[in-house]
Amino acid sequence: MAGFVTRRExxxxxGAAGGTSAALRAGSALGLLPVTKTAKALDLFxxxxxxxxxxxxxxxxxxxxxxxxxxxRGYECTILExxxxxxxxxxxxxxxxxxxxxxxxHYCEFDDDPHMYFNGGAARIPSFHNNLxxxxxxxxxxxxxxxxxxxxxxxxxxxxLGGKPVRIKDYKTNVRxxxxxxxxxxxxxxxxxxxxxxxxxxxxxSIIRSFGDLREDGVYTGSSRSGYKAEGYTAHGVQxxxxxxxxxxxxxxxxxxxxxxxxEQGPPLFQAKDGMDNIIAGFLRVVGQEVKYxxxxxxxxxxxxxxxxxxxxxxxxxxxxADYCFSCIPTHLITGLDHNFPxxxxxxMKYVRRGDAYKAAFQAKERFWEKEDIYGGITRxxxxxxxxxxxxxxxxxxxxVILAAYNFQGGMYYTxxxxxxxxxxxxxxxxxxxxxYRSLVEKPVTIAWHRMNHMLGCAARWNRSFSxxxxxxQLMFDTLQKPVNGRHYVIGDQITVHxxxxxxxxxxxxxxxEDLDKRVRAELA
Amino acid sequence: xxxxRLIIPLVFMFSLQSMKSNAAEENEPYDDxxxxxxxxxxxxxxxxxxxxxxxxxxxxxxxxxxESYRAGLRGVHPRDIEGVAMQPMAxxxxxxxxxxxxxxxxxxxxxxSEATIGGDxxxxxxxxxxxxxxxxxxxxxxxxxGAPALAGQNDWYLVTQLKNFVAGYRGNLPGDTYGQxxxxxxxxxxxxxxxxxxxxxxxxxxxxE
Numbered sequence: 009m010a011g012f013v014t015r016r017e018x019x020x021x022x023g024a025a026g027g028t029s030a031a032l033r034a035g036s037a038l039g040l041l042p043v044t045k046t047a048k049a050l051d052l053f054x055x056x057x058x059x060x061x062x063x064x065x066x067x068x069x070x071x072x073x074x075x076x077x078x079x080x081r082g083y084e085c086t087i088l089e090x091x092x093x094x095x096x097x098x099x100x101x102x103x104x105x106x107x108x109x110x111x112x113x114h115y116c117e118f119d120d121d122p123h124m125y126f127n128g129g130a131a132r133i134p135s136f137h138n139n140l141x142x143x144x145x146x147x148x149x150x151x152x153x154x155x156x157x158x159x160x161x162x163x164x165x166x167x168x169l170g171g172k173p174v175r176i177k178d179y180k181t182n183v184r185x186x187x188x189x190x191x192x193x194x195x196x197x198x199x200x201x202x203x204x205x206x207x208x209x210x211x212x213x214s215i216i217r218s219f220g221d222l223r224e225d226g227v228y229t230g231s232s233r234s235g236y237k238a239e240g241y242t243a244h245g246v247q248x249x250x251x252x253x254x255x256x257x258x259x260x261x262x263x264x265x266x267x268x269x270x271x272e273q274g275p276p277l278f279q280a281k282d283g284m285d286n287i288i289a290g291f292l293r294v295v296g297q298e299v300k301y302x303x304x305x306x307x308x309x310x311x312x313x314x315x316x317x318x319x320x321x322x323x324x325x326x327x328x329x330a331d332y333c334f335s336c337i338p339t340h341l342i343t344g345l346d347h348n349f350p351x352x353x354x355x356x357m358k359y360v361r362r363g364d365a366y367k368a369a370f371q372a373k374e375r376f377w378e379k380e381d382i383y384g385g386i387t388r389x390x391x392x393x394x395x396x397x398x399x400x401x402x403x404x405x406x407x408x409v410i411l412a413a414y415n416f417q418g419g420m421y422y423t424x425x426x427x428x429x430x431x432x433x434x435x436x437x438x439x440x441x442x443x444x445y446r447s448l449v450e451k452p453v454t455i456a457w458h459r460m461n462h463m464l465g466c467a468a469r470w471n472r473s474f475s476x477x478x479x480x481x482q483l484m485f486d487t488l489q490k491p492v493n494g495r496h497y498v499i500g501d502q503i504t505v506h507x508x509x510x511x512x513x514x515x516x517x518x519x520x521x522e523d524l525d526k527r528v529r530a531e532l533a
Numbered sequence: 534x535x536x537x538r539l540i541i542p543l544v545f546m547f548s549l550q551s552m553k554s555n556a557a558e559e560n561e562p563y564d565d566x567x568x569x570x571x572x573x574x575x576x577x578x579x580x581x582x583x584x585x586x587x588x589x590x591x592x593x594x595x596x597x598x599x600e601s602y603r604a605g606l607r608g609v610h611p612r613d614i615e616g617v618a619m620q621p622m623a624x625x626x627x628x629x630x631x632x633x634x635x636x637x638x639x640x641x642x643x644x645x646s647e648a649t650i651g652g653d654x655x656x657x658x659x660x661x662x663x664x665x666x667x668x669x670x671x672x673x674x675x676x677x678x679g680a681p682a683l684a685g686q687n688d689w690y691l692v693t694q695l696k697n698f699v700a701g702y703r704g705n706l707p708g709d710t711y712g713q714x715x716x717x718x719x720x721x722x723x724x725x726x727x728x729x730x731x732x733x734x735x736x737x738x739x740x741x742e
Contacts, residue, residue, distance in 0.1 A: 110570065341579070342581070343579055345573065464582055
């Protein structure tokens with residue numbers, strides 16, 4: 009039986025690859041998460057009677073963080089924002105908003121109601137992104153829970169059960185049952201018992217049984233965790249049929265679903281109430297007067313004692329001289345400006361690749377998901393649209409906005425389509441989960457970050473290999489993180505090893521300001 | 534005219550700024566002058582998004598290319614990555630927008646691009662003899678023959694385009710007469726080394742302007 013292994017052989021394979029201890033170590037893979045630490049109280053020197061001018065290029069979250077913190081210490085900040093709005097990829101779309109995708113500009117036509125919005129970029133705040141949470145508190149940005157994990161949402165794969173959607177709880181409960189049964193059986197083998205004391209072995213078996221909801225004898229016979237086929241309140245519930253183990257293994261979506269709500273995407277998650285850009289609005293309540301909109305930088309000239317910026321606004325060329333410059337312009341756009349940066353700095357900027365994440369949303373004419381016991385959370389599909397996100401807020405109102413597609417790694421597939429083709433694809437994908445989807449959704453918006461004006465990319469990609477960063481990549485990163493002449497800093501999540509999170513943008517800004525602070529203290533000492 | 538169209542809403546916009554804290558205005562207006570996002574400050578090209586220099590490009594050539602993109606004669610082969618990115622950006626342009634863009638681009642100062650590739654210009658010179666027939670001995674272009682200037686263009690862009698012509702990613706559609714001509718000529722370059730060498734020679738041209 010070439011190409012097949014028995015269950016017993018599979019366990020032997022596990023053993024050959026390092027046995028139980030290897031499996032235990034694998035469980036600590038979440039150690040890849042950045043270290044959690046409490047929000048940093050920035051100890052920056054207050055200028056007092058000294059005067060320093062700062063040019064901030066780009067009104068993204070990192071730029072606003074710099075304006076806010078340095079403003080508090082008496083720096084005179086000017087923010088040049090190329091587009092019509094601040095926030096960059098913290099972008100909430102509401103009625104009348106322009107989605108400025110070059111070649112596919114469109115306005116959002118959602119109903120004008122506070123809960124009718126779509127977070128086209130940043131959408132989730134983990135509970136341990138402390139610096140971001142601290143700013144939300146400080147700036148009086150109201151937060152609410154974001155429902156990410158919802159086992160009542162659907163799991164759909166054309167390769168699985170003939171494409172019939174099942175609840176995530178059906179998939180997970182059965183996978184856990186069979187996995188646990190395999191483990192429980194392996195635990196009954198004397199040789200597998202050896203690494204454990206009797207108590208440890210007993211507790212491990214208890215955990216395994218609980219993990220999979222096994223019978224006392226270690227056999228999986230289905231579980232009420234996935235709900236009942238019928239009844240269950242005033243009459244005894246009728247257990248659902250087990251999904252055969254072999255059927256569960258038909259879907260490539262399984263692994264992704266089992267890990268989808270772990271780590272940074274695990275509960276509890278938060279969002280800013282009525283739209284993530286309320287975080288941006290919070291910063292702008294303090295520094296909004298310092299922003300020049302539609303001010304597009306054309307040149308950056310670093311001198312021995314400052315930075316000379318040239319920018320265009322209202323068809324007029326302006327210049328701005330500052331002591332320091334913080335730029336959250338994406339690196340792939342800085343390369344198109346006139347500048348006098350050193351060659352190794354430019355080499356690093358040319359190396360970074362731009363992400364191509366893609367999102368789409370529909371207005372739903374009615375909250376059809378609530379009729380299917382779904383309140384918030386994410387349906388997982390093994391197709392290009394990938395996900396349907398149901399709104400966490402607006403429960404039981406008449407309408408809602410749902411995310412219709414989110415393709416983080418392979419967004420070019422949709423980016424290269426016309427608006428009509430994109431929408432049709434999402435409808436076709438969604439119909440496999442909600443049969444009358446086509447008639448229930450309207451007023452689409454699509455956001456292809458690779459083509460968004462003044463950004464042309466989503467999260468920066470520094471490393472090109474799955475095996476991690478090369479020494480050369482690390483060197484280029486270190487080069488770009490450091491200021492030119494102590495005057496020009498590149499900031500943003502693009503200058504972190506953990507792009508695509510608001511916390512990263514903030515920590516990049518903090519890193520740069522602390523570096524600046526040492527220089528300013530030395531100069532004024 | 535178009536500049537006025539932009540300025541009037543902008544003036545109006547700032548009076549409304551306080552109404553919406555994080556955006557300049559409700560129902561944000563826009564025009565089609567968005568070239569510099571990709572093509573860099575004053576259209577001098579941007580390696581970061583592989584968008585070529587427009588400053589100094591002849592108006593007639595720019596017009597033909599924008600119309601070719603719009604008509605689906607360029608930027609449709611899936612392997613023409615940069616062309617595929619450009620095509621939808623031109624697809625919705627009106628004749629008036631194209632005329633406005635050409636006027637706008639015409640205002641940008643021409644500066645030759647920096648050399649970034651390291652081929653053998655003396656070897657490339659021999660290949661260039663064939664190019665010179667249409668593109669001119671100094672790479673200055675020839676409108677009568679429909680051949681654009683090459684001197685001063687970003688070398689990495691010329692290399693990509695020659696490769697695309699050779700591979701049939703550009704210049705392979707009926708109706709794209711000039712592209713088809715160029716595709717035939719490009720195929721006389723047998724290897725990537727030949728391409729890099731001939732572009733290295735082009736890098737030596739027209740620097741006196």
